[in-house]
Structure formats: structure tokens, C-alpha cells
Amino acid sequence: MAHPQVVEHTAEARLSVNRTGLWLFILSESFLFGAALSSRYYLQGVERPPELNQLLGLGITLVLLTSSLTAYRAERAAVHGQLPGLIRNLVATVGLGLLFMVGVVIEWYEAFHYFPPSTAYGTIFLTTTGLHGFHVLTGIVALTFILFLGRDGRFTGGNFWPVEGAVKYWHFVDVAWVFIYPTLYLVQ
Amino acid sequence: MRESGGLAKDWVRGWWVFAALITLTVLEFGLLFVDMPVGLFRVLLVAMNLADAWLILYYFMHIAQLWGGE
Numbered sequence: 001m002a003h004p005q006v007v008e009h010t011a012e013a014r015l016s017v018n019r020t021g022l023w024l025f026i027l028s029e030s031f032l033f034g035a036a037l038s039s040r041y042y043l044q045g046v047e048r049p050p051e052l053n054q055l056l057g058l059g060i061t062l063v064l065l066t067s068s069l070t071a072y073r074a075e076r077a078a079v080h081g082q083l084p085g086l087i088r089n090l091v092a093t094v095g096l097g098l099l100f101m102v103g104v105v106i107e108w109y110e111a112f113h114y115f116p117p118s119t120a121y122g123t124i125f126l127t128t129t130g131l132h133g134f135h136v137l138t139g140i141v142a143l144t145f146i147l148f149l150g151r152d153g154r155f156t157g158g159n160f161w162p163v164e165g166a167v168k169y170w171h172f173v174d175v176a177w178v179f180i181y182p183t184l185y186l187v188q
Numbered sequence: 189m190r191e192s193g194g195l196a197k198d199w200v201r202g203w204w205v206f207a208a209l210i211t212l213t214v215l216e217f218g219l220l221f222v223d224m225p226v227g228l229f230r231v232l233l234v235a236m237n238l239a240d241a242w243l244i245l246y247y248f249m250h251i252a253q254l255w256g257g258e
Contacts, residue, residue, distance in 0.1 A: 178240045
């Protein structure tokens with residue numbers, strides 16, 4: 001039987017490796033979003049169509065930021081071994097993510113009407129928000145998976161890495177939007 | 189399992205960061221309605237975005253864990 005100190009050291013080392021791996025993945029993903037954002041300035045400069053729904057952009061940004069708070073609370077609840085807090089906040093995060101996606105559907109509906117993919121701005125807008133929306137969807141799937149697996153308390157007894165990993169990914173999606181929102185909606 | 193006092197402290201910190209994020213985002217939006225030189229507008233926009241991103245990276249994503257800061 002392994003010595004408890006050795007087991008603890010191994011678990012810490014494993015957590016450190018997991019975190020480093022996830023940060024490398026996030027770094028590689030950020031290049032993808034960086035390329036999408038830079039194409040906006042390359043193809044369209046800082047011009048934006050007057051029909052752009054500024055209030056919708058602000059609204060979905062606030063929804064996504066709120067989901068980051070609930071995701072953070074879920075992660076902290078898992079770290080502190082509090083199952084009800086974990087479940088409640090994961091449900092809220094998934095719900096807010098779905099609400100954000102409803103906003104994306106509305107913005108796409110308006111985009112196809114006012115600046116379709118045949119226009120430079122339409123191409124940039126639909127590609128960037130589509131790429132981001134796909135990441136939001138995968139985040140929702142990951143969080144839902146964690147929610148169902150974690151109902152029996154398997155992530156609140158010290159093994160909180162799956163929650164931390166999914167939540168970090170969710171925050172990354174939020175950071176990406178923090179740059180997408182002004183690039184598409186505000187800059188002039 | 190850690191003590192519940194630590195969790196309460198974490199959640200309070202979460203609310204403060206959230207409040208700062210919301211404030212910065214609304215201020216960014218408000219910049220559209222302020223008459224100012226376009227260069228200043230862009231500098232403020234970039235500064236606010238970087239602040240937003242830093243708040244999420246540092247407090248929500250615990251990026252300092254990478255260099256043992258947490």
C-alpha cells in the first residue's frame with residue numbers, strides 16, 4: 001500500500017499537469033479567436049453597419065458575464081465540498097448559456113436580414129459569432145455532463161478537477177467574448 | 189473538505205469581481221454616447237477590455253496557479 005504522503009504528492013502533481021495541459025489548450029484556442037478577430041480589421045477596418053443591434057450585443061454580454069459568476073461559484077463549491085452549491089450553480093450556468101445561445105440565434109436572424117454572408121461584415125460577423133457559439137455549445141455540453149455525473153457527490157470529495165476543467169473552459173469562452181463584443185459591436 | 193467560511197469568502201469575492209465586470213461592460217457601451225476623439229475612444233475601449241479579461245483570468249480562472257501564486 002502506498003504511503004499517504006506519496007499519494008497526496010502524486011495527486012498534486014497530477015492536478016498541476018492537468019492544469020498546465022488545459023492552459024496550453026486554451027492558449028492554442030486563443031490563437032484561433034485572435035485570427036478571427038484580426039480578420040475583422042483586415043477585411044472591414046473599423047466600419048460597422050448601422051443596423052447592428054447594439055442593445056442585443058450588450059444584453060448577451062451581460063448574460064455571459066453572469067454565467068461566469070455562477071460557474072465560479074460552482075467551482076468554489078466543488079473545491080469546498082458543497083454539493084448543493086455545485087449543482088445549483090451548474091444548473092444556473094447551463095441555463096444562462098442557453099439564454100446566450102437564444103440571443104445568438106436572434107442576432108443571426110438579424111444578420112442574415114441586414115448584412116448577409118455575401119457582405120464582408122456579414123462574413124466576419126457570422127464566422128466569429130458562429131465560432132464562438134460553437135464553443136459555448138460545447139461548454140454547455142461539458143457542464144451538463146459534469147452536472148449529471150456530479151449529482152452523487154463524486155466531485156465534491158476532493159476530486160474537483162473535472163469541475164475545475166469544465167469551468168475554466170467556460171471562463172475562457174467568456175474571455176473570448178470580452179474581445180469579440182467590442183470588436184464586432186463597439187469599435188469605430 | 190474545507191471550512192464553509194472559506195467558501196463564503198470566495199463567493200463574496202465572486203460578487204465583487206462580477207460587479208466590476210458589469211460596470212466595465214456598461215461603461216464600454218456608454219462610451220458610444222460620449223463625444224470624444226476617436227483615438228481616446230479606442231484607447232479606453234482596449235483598456236477596459238484588458239481589465240475585463242484580467243479580472244476573469246486572475247480571479248475566476250486562477251491563472252496565478254501556473255506560477256504557484258495561489
